[in-house]
Amino acid sequence: xxxxxxxxxxxxxxxxxxxxxxLLVAAVTVVASWRFMxxxxxxxxxIPREIADLLTRMYPPDVAYTTQIVQPLIETVxxxxxxxxxxxxxxxxxxxxxxxxxxxxxxxxxxxxLIVTVSRSVNTIIWALFFVVLFGSGPLAGAVAIVxxxxxxxxxxxxxxxxxxxxxxxxxxRASGASSAQILLYGVLPQVxxxxxxxxxxxxxxxxxxxxVLGFVGAGGIGVELFRAVNAFAWxxxxxxxxxxxxxxxxxxxxxxxxxxxxx
Amino acid sequence: MLQVTDLRKTYPTGDEALKGVTTSVxxxxxxxxxxxxxxxxxxFIRCVNRLTEPSGGEIYLDDTELxxxxxxxxRAARRDIGMIxxxxxxxxxxxxxxxxxxxxxxxxxxWQAFRRSFxxxxxxxAYEILDRVGLGEMxxxxxxxxxxxxxxxVGIARAVIQQPKILLVDEPTSSLDPExxxxxxxxxxxxxxxxxVPVLINIHxxxxxxxHADRIVGLxxxxxxxxxxxxxxxxxxxxxxxxxxxxxxxxDDGQAPETTGDGDVLPxxxxxxxxxx
Ligand SMILES: Nc1ncnc2c1ncn2[C@@H]1O[C@H](COP(=O)(O)OP(=O)(O)O)[C@@H](O)[C@H]1O
Ligand SMILES: [Mg+2]
Numbered sequence: 001x002x003x004x005x006x007x008x009x010x011x012x013x014x015x016x017x018x019x020x021x022x023l024l025v026a027a028v029t030v031v032a033s034w035r036f037m038x039x040x041x042x043x044x045x046x047i048p049r050e051i052a053d054l055l056t057r058m059y060p061p062d063v064a065y066t067t068q069i070v071q072p073l074i075e076t077v078x079x080x081x082x083x084x085x086x087x088x089x090x091x092x093x094x095x096x097x098x099x100x101x102x103x104x105x106x107x108x109x110x111x112x113x114l115i116v117t118v119s120r121s122v123n124t125i126i127w128a129l130f131f132v133v134l135f136g137s138g139p140l141a142g143a144v145a146i147v148x149x150x151x152x153x154x155x156x157x158x159x160x161x162x163x164x165x166x167x168x169x170x171x172x173x174r175a176s177g178a179s180s181a182q183i184l185l186y187g188v189l190p191q192v193x194x195x196x197x198x199x200x201x202x203x204x205x206x207x208x209x210x211x212x213v214l215g216f217v218g219a220g221g222i223g224v225e226l227f228r229a230v231n232a233f234a235w236x237x238x239x240x241x242x243x244x245x246x247x248x249x250x251x252x253x254x255x256x257x258x259x260x261x262x263x264x
Numbered sequence: 265m266l267q268v269t270d271l272r273k274t275y276p277t278g279d280e281a282l283k284g285v286t287t288s289v290x291x292x293x294x295x296x297x298x299x300x301x302x303x304x305x306x307x308f309i310r311c312v313n314r315l316t317e318p319s320g321g322e323i324y325l326d327d328t329e330l331x332x333x334x335x336x337x338x339r340a341a342r343r344d345i346g347m348i349x350x351x352x353x354x355x356x357x358x359x360x361x362x363x364x365x366x367x368x369x370x371x372x373x374x375w376q377a378f379r380r381s382f383x384x385x386x387x388x389x390a391y392e393i394l395d396r397v398g399l400g401e402m403x404x405x406x407x408x409x410x411x412x413x414x415x416x417x418v419g420i421a422r423a424v425i426q427q428p429k430i431l432l433v434d435e436p437t438s439s440l441d442p443e444x445x446x447x448x449x450x451x452x453x454x455x456x457x458x459x460x461v462p463v464l465i466n467i468h469x470x471x472x473x474x475x476h477a478d479r480i481v482g483l484x485x486x487x488x489x490x491x492x493x494x495x496x497x498x499x500x501x502x503x504x505x506x507x508x509x510x511x512x513x514x515x516d517d518g519q520a521p522e523t524t525g526d527g528d529v530l531p532x533x534x535x536x537x538x539x540x541x
Contacts, residue, residue, distance in 0.1 A: 171315055172353035176426060177343035177370030182377045186366055190357040 058239035065237045069225050069244055076221035077248070079139050079214065080207040083146025088200050090147065091154035098155055099162035102188065112159065119152025124210045128219035139220030146207050146214075153206075154199055161195040162188065194263045205256035212245050265290050266312065266430050266464065271321035273307050273486075281307040283486040284321070289430060292460040294453055296467050296477035298490075300506050303483040305466040306350075309432045312464075313345045314338060325429060343370035346423030346461075348452070350435040352415040354407045354422070361403040363418050364390045367425040386425070393421045397451060413444040420452055424459065431456055433465040437472065445469070449476050470502065484508050 011019065096102045097112030127145035135141045170187035178186065189196075215223020222241060229237040266289040273282040281304040289295045297305050310316040312323055314330060323330040328341055346367070354363045368386045369377055376382065382390075394400055397417040402410075407418060416436055423431055436452060437445035453476045456463045467473050473480055474494040482490030482497075482505035489504040490497065503509040 166353075166356075168349065168351055168353040169355045172347070172349060172422075173355065173366055173369065175313055175315060175342060175345070175347040176367050176422070177339045177341075178366070178377075179339060179369075179374060181374035182369045185374065185378050186355060186358070186362075186369065190355050193357065 054235065057235040060236065061239035061243055062234070062236040063240065065240045066244070069222060069241055072215070072220075072222040072225050073244060073248065075139050076211045076214075076223075077208065079142045079146060079219075079221050080204060080211045083143045083211070084150060084200060084204040084207050086143070086147040087150030087154055087203065088196075091151045091158060092196075094151055094155035095158035095162055096184070096188075098159035101165070101167060102162055102184075112155070116152045116155045116159070119148055119150075120156065121152075122149070124149040125213060125217060128214050129217045132218050137218030137220070142211060142214040142219035142221055145219060146210065149210070150203050150207060153203055157199050158192065158196060161192045161199075165191040197263045198260045201256045201259050205252050208252045209249055212248075265324075265326060266462065267322075267324040268308075268312070269322040269324075271308065271311060271323065272319045273304070273311055273316065274319045281486055282311070282318075282321075285483070285486070285488045287481050287488060287491065289462045289464050292457065292462050293478040294456060294463040294465065294476060295479045295481060296465050296473035297481050297483060298467060298470055298473050298505055299483035301468065302485075303505075304486045305468075305483055306434050308483070309347075309434050309464065309466055312432055313342050313347060339370060343426060344429040346426045346428035346431045348416070348419045348423050348431065348433040348436050350438055352412075352419045352439070354415055354418055356406075356408040358407060359403065360394065360399060360405050360407060360410070360418055361390060363407055364394060364403075364421045364425055367422040370426075389425055390421070393425055396455065397421050412440050413448060416440065416448050417451065420448075420455065424455055424461075427459075428461060431461055431463045431465075433463060435466050435468065438468070445472065470497070 094112055094115050097108045098116055099112075100109065103109040103112060124145055127148045128142055131141035131144045131148075135144070165188060169191065170183060173183050173187035211221050211223075212226070213223045215221045215225065216227050218224070222245065226238065226241045226245075229235075229241060268288065269286050271282050271285045272280075274280050285304075285308060287295075297308065299305050307316060311318040312325075312330065314333075318331055321331065325341065325344065330338070330341055333341055355366065358366075362380065365380075365382050365386060368382055371386075372382060391400075391403070394403060397420055399414065399417055399421070402414070407415060410418065416439075419436070431452075433452065437448055440448060449472055452465075453463065465473075465477070474497065477494060480490065480492060480494055480497050481488060482501060484505050485508060489508070490501045492501070500509075
């Protein structure tokens with residue numbers, strides 16, 4: 001008596017077909033965009049020569065220039081720190097609105113989502129352009145731009161953490177007769193504290209990198225120097241700025257990784 | 265004294281969890297509420313302090329009617345109701361002391377709470393209660409370092425420090441092993457007796473209910489089907505609570521219950537007396 005061989009397939013015929021079609025569409029899109037953008041480099045054979053040329057002009061980096069970039073560098077770090085701090089303060093209420101289990105009603109929920117989406121869909125540099133117009137050029141515009149971009153990031157991720165908390169702990173605090181503010185302080189905050197600290201440090205680390213280019217649109221920091229050096233074709237100074245930025249980013253990233261490891 | 269009249273709860277899902285339950289907890293008695301899983305025991309307790317909003321009925325705690333209170337009045341009323349949970353529901357990342365003092369939040373401002381600055385009387389009482397539940401010297405341990413039995417002791421301390429007019433206890437031992445269950449139950453009833461606080465305790469282990477309660481009420485499918493002293497809870501009462509039997513001759517699954525009194529009437533999965541002979 002012949003028994004049928006057991007067979008197993010991850011996807012049935014229809015699913016396989018639709019997956020194939022999706023893949024095809026993706027491939028066609030890539031090819032079409034390539035054509036449309038005319039991505040061809042005019043004279044590919046010159047690229048190696050241009051790179052070599054740029055590198056020789058950058059070498060040696062202008063070490064003496066370091067004294068001039070210390071001040072803007074400190075400003076960059078301050079913009080990032082201030083911007084992150086402001087963002088944390090504003091992102092906590094936004095996260096509470098955007099989390100399904102803490103938002104008061106449907107309207108506040110969508111308000112929270114709206115703030116998150118608007119903040120996230122505008123790049124830091126575009127926020128900076130906007131605030132330079134509003135406040136004039138300088139580090140204030142930069143710091144506010146950092147705040148506006150970071151609210152969405154922190155609000156969204158912190159909100160997701162809030163949605164994951166154990167509500168039993170919150171109910172126990174409520175059952176003792178605690179007020180809403182006390183429920184947040186004792187029931188919610190302790191549960192999301194590690195996430196809050198971790199996300200804030202992570203965002204600070206991103207903000208340091210973002211702050212380095214804010215100067216391109218006049219929003220303060222080391223970007224101002226970098227932009228000036230590029231415009232003056234002072235390639236040795238450019239090289240020095242880039243090296244310093246690299247150093248700062250490496251330091252903040254390791255600091256960020258280390259401190260996030262400490263929180264439990 | 266807690267007086268509940270015709271309490272009803274229908275969940276938005278359509279589940280009729282309570283179909284008009286009337287009962288009371290008086291003096292400083294310990295009342296055990298027994299019933300199979302899904303009978304409505306948790307819903308009943310949660311309706312009393314309105315963690316769940318009741319759909320109908322009246323709840324009096326002394327002279328205060330609880331179902332009609334506005335937010336502020338409800339918060340004040342909750343200070344008089346201590347609650348102990350099945351899963352302990354301690355704030356895991358706070359210390360033992362912080363968890364115990366949570367029971368005093370209703371008496372301090374948010375700012376004081378944030379700064380952990382509670383009145384000295386509260387601190388003193390907290391130490392005293394921690395000693396009483398056997399957790400002296402443990403005040404600075406984080407709760408997530410404790411064992412199940414120790415956690416439920418913290419849960420008891422948190423409820424007792426409220427100096428409540430009643431303790432509502434939802435299956436305090438079902439996350440604990442049998443031996444710890446017994447000690448925790450003994451501790452709970454002893455403390456309540458010392459302080460003359462009445463207790464309403466949900467429990468599905470009938471042997472624990474019989475051993476520790478002054479009075480037993482039985483819920484089945486949202487209805488009160490038994491009320492009496494532990495000695496009055498016989499096989500008929502158990503059948504009513506656990507199988508919904510109206511009278512012993514016509515149990516609803518058509519299988520006539522044996523009345524040999526050997527405790528084997530219930531199917532294995534449903535035997536509340538398992539372990540007793
Ligand atoms: N949050 C809820 N939403 C909908 N139905 C619920 C909810 N909580 C409990 N129920 C239902 O109400 C009934 C009683 O539940 P519960 O009070 O938890 O019983 P018990 O504590 O006796 O096991 C069950 O049918 C349960 O499914
Ligand atoms: Mg229950």
